[in-house]
Amino acid sequence: MKGGLWRDHPATLGQEQLVFQPGRKRTHPTQADVIVQLLREKRALGKPLELPEIMAAGIAQHGARFNEIRSRGFVVENELDRDSSSVMHSRYWLRHDPEQDGQP
16 A cells, blocks of 8 residues: 555545635645644644544544654644543644644
């Protein structure tokens, strides 16, 4: 498989509509683009992107998408913790966005 892990896997129409405003010009967004947009929206609110939100967007191979995003220069930190009932929670923080913050 060229590129591995379905690199540049296209977003579905539903995924596009979830994060991209109608009328905004966007050519063939990928699932990684959807995650980047979700991360940006959460960062603007000072909050992390939670795993259930990623799953609700229909992105099951999110680990592969995060590898792809990081290879593009984004810095995304994953925070894991366990609650009192031993349920694991995963959160993602966008720490650096090379497209909006510039190069470090």
